[in-house]
Amino acid sequence: MSLIRNDPFFAELSDFDSFFAPIIRRPHGNKEGGNVLGGHSSLFRPSLDVKEVDNGYLAQLNLPGLKKEDVDISLDKGVLNVKAAQKQENIQDNKGWHIRERHFGEFSRSWGVPPELTHEDIKASLNDGVLSLNYPKKEAEGAKKVTIN
Template sequence: MTLVKFNNGLKNNSNPFFNDVFDSILNDRFISDKLTNRIPAVNIAETENDFQIELATPGLKKEDFKINLDKNVLTVSAEKKAEENTESKKFSKREYNYHSFTRSFTLPDSTDHTKIEADYTDGVLKLTIAKREEAKFQSREIAVK
C-alpha cells in the first residue's frame, strides 16, 4: 500500500514560499508559547441529580483556588504564588503554566445554590452542583388510551 500526498503538502495555496514563511513563524517557540491558551480546559456534564464541572489544572494546590457564587454566576479563579526554586530549570517547552486565571459559568435556574461541592484531586478541580428536587429527571410510564 502506498500513501499518496495530495497538493504536494500545500494548504490551498499555489505559492509554497508563502506557506513556509508562515509555518516557520507560527511554529516558532517564542511566539507559540505566548499564544498558548492560558486558561484550563473544562468538561461540563449533567447527571440525573447534579451538574459536574471539571477543570484541568495541573501544578496548582487547593489553596490556590478561589470559588465564588454571585447570583447565578459561578466563578473559579486561581493565582499561583511564585515559589522560590533553588534549582534553576530551563524549560524547552512549557504547555501548562497557570499563574492566574478566571473562568465563569452561568448556572441554570434548576441548580441548588446551597449544595455546591469542590474537590481537587490529581490536577483536576471537580465542582458538583446539585439540582433542585423539582428539576431532577422524572420518568414515568404513559398509558395509551
C-alpha cells in the same frame, strides 16, 4: 543541542508568532513561556467540562499542581466563578533553559448555573489535579397565582 518544534504546521508561523507574542503577552504579565501560535498559549486557561448527570451537573477543570488553598470558588446571581493562581517558582537567572512551556499566572472561569442554586448546593473536591464541582438540577419556580380577595 538544537530544539525542534513538535508540530511542523506551526513552524511556518514562527515569524508571525514572534511578531505578535509581545503584544499578546504584555497585558497579562507573562513575558516568558510558550508560543502564542505554537500550540502553547502564554495564558493560563484550564480546560472545563460540564456534564449533565442523573441528579444534576458535574463540572471539571484541570488544575495540575494547584492546592485547594490556591482556588477560589464563588456563586453570584446564577454564575459560578472559579479563580486561581499558579505561582511561578523563583528563577534567579534565565540561563540553561532548553524548553519552558509550563503555564503560570492567574485565571478565572465563569459559566451559568441554575439561578436558584445556592452555595450550599455545590460540592467541590480537588483530586489528582482535577477540580470537580457537583451541583443539583434546580427547577425554576413558575409563575405563582395571586388570589383576589
